[in-house]
Amino acid sequence: MVRSISSHAIAPANVLRGDGAWDEALPQIASLCTRPLVLGRSVSTEAHRQRLVTDLKSHGLSPLQDQLHFDCCEQDLQRLASGLGGCDAVLAAGGGKVLDAGKLLAHRLELPCITVPLSASTCAGWTALANVYSSKGAFERDVALGRCPDLLVFDHGLVRQAPPRTLASGVADALAKWYEASVSSGDSTDGLVQQAVQMARVLRDQLLIDSPKALEDAGSAAWVRTAEACALTAGVMGGLGGARCRTVAAHAVHNGLTQLEACHPILHGEKVGFGILVQLRLEERLGGNRLAAQAHRQLLPLLQQLRLPVCLDDLGLAEASLSQLQEVCRFACREGSDLHHLPFSVTPGALLEALVGAAELSPISL
Known part of the structure; x- marks a missing residue:
């Protein structure tokens, strides 16, 4: 009899959702790491990321900060990987490409991964997959990851502040x-x-x-x-x-x-x-x-x-x-x-x- 074995990375290890989910997540984040990299990109979400950093510090953590220069691409990933001395987790906060970059970076460095979507434009905060683009924004390939994020924080208050266009985009992606x-x-x-x-x-x-x-x-x-x-x-x-x-x-x-x-x-x-x-x-x-x-x-x-x-x-x-x-x-x-x-x-x-x-x-x- 031939045995057929398949492996499934089905879901994040833990998911917190609802208004105030970020505040509830802070003790869990502190149990995962002490010096996380907070990764983002968009200028429009910078104030949200600064709030996250402030809250992390108030819980005794020593977060690092960096941001993508492009979409999720090798140039950014290699730059980030070479400059992460002492980082013990990756916390990606933003849209799909930021979340993908955070997951892929954590995967390569074998670090805990925390995703904090700042819109509902994709399901990238959930999945064990990352799309890689060129520095000019052209799709190149997708990469299967070993597991889904260790923690997904879907705070309704944070996501509501995203432009409605991002939710419409998420609807189309989910319908597919x-x-x-x-x-x-x-x-x-x-x-x-x-x-x-x-x-x-x-x-x-x-x-x-x-x-x-x-x-x-x-x-x-x-x-x-x-x-x-x-x-x-x-x-x-x-x-x-x-x-x-x-x-x-x-x-x-x-x-x-x-x-x-x-x-x-x-x-x-x-x-x-x-x-x-x-x-x-x-x-x-x-x-x-x-x-x-x-x-x-x-x-x-x-x-x-x-x-x-x-x-x-x-x-x-x-x-x-x-x-x-x-x-x-x-x-x-x-x-x-x-x-x-x-x-x-x-x-x-x-x-x-x-x-x-x-x-x-x-x-x-x-």
Whole structure:
């Protein structure tokens, strides 16, 4: 009998969530370390990081501070690793790329990792995965990590202060869990994978209902459910389902779009949301999936309501040349790309057609 063993980094060792979660986390942080590196990047979140540093000091810790110069990239990671004398943990506070950099740095240095999301734009604070970019912001590769963070602190008060655009971006990124996992793993016979896929479906349904209200009122219960769905629950799918609950075309399109400088101001989830529309168009036209056309008709109005990009113009690519769009498609279709987890082949030319027509509505089939 052949034994099949799989390893799952499902969740952080501990998760604190809710208003005031940061204050409750301080004793736990003190039990993990005495000299953490507080890592951030954005000028807009600097005041929050300074508060974290002050609070850490008030609990007897001696935090160091540094910030990324770029996205999560080797240049930054190597610089940080060479200058961390005496650091005994990494505390990453910020958006997805800061959290990814903190996780990857802690992984390489074999240090405890603490993630403090300052928005709900991704589930990076949860996962055992990091995306690596060039110093110019172009996606290069993803890196699987040995474990999820030791502590995730999701303080509603901190996250509420982020621009609403970041939550909308998180909604798009979380929605992709269903549209991608259902294609790559929907026919799996593995029980954990099946459960992860169905969790992604429930997550999608909740976001379809709650996200408009959440964007209207940050004080609502819908905001809490939506923010936690994007930053916490979305991370469960990859941990439970493992590599078989894969990203597919939506994230491959994101990776291709990052190759163009004009797209760099567009948030991760904003590009992924556009990628979902592209994937559904591919499923319909190349895969013969009529349900994909219905899903497209359901999703497009929500993305528009949340003011998310649905066409190339929205992505800042109104003036993009044909060669630039072909570059996006070549990268998305390169060997080893997640796009090839689709159950049919896709050429760069077919992908280009789907990019251009991502927001077009197909005729209703009778």
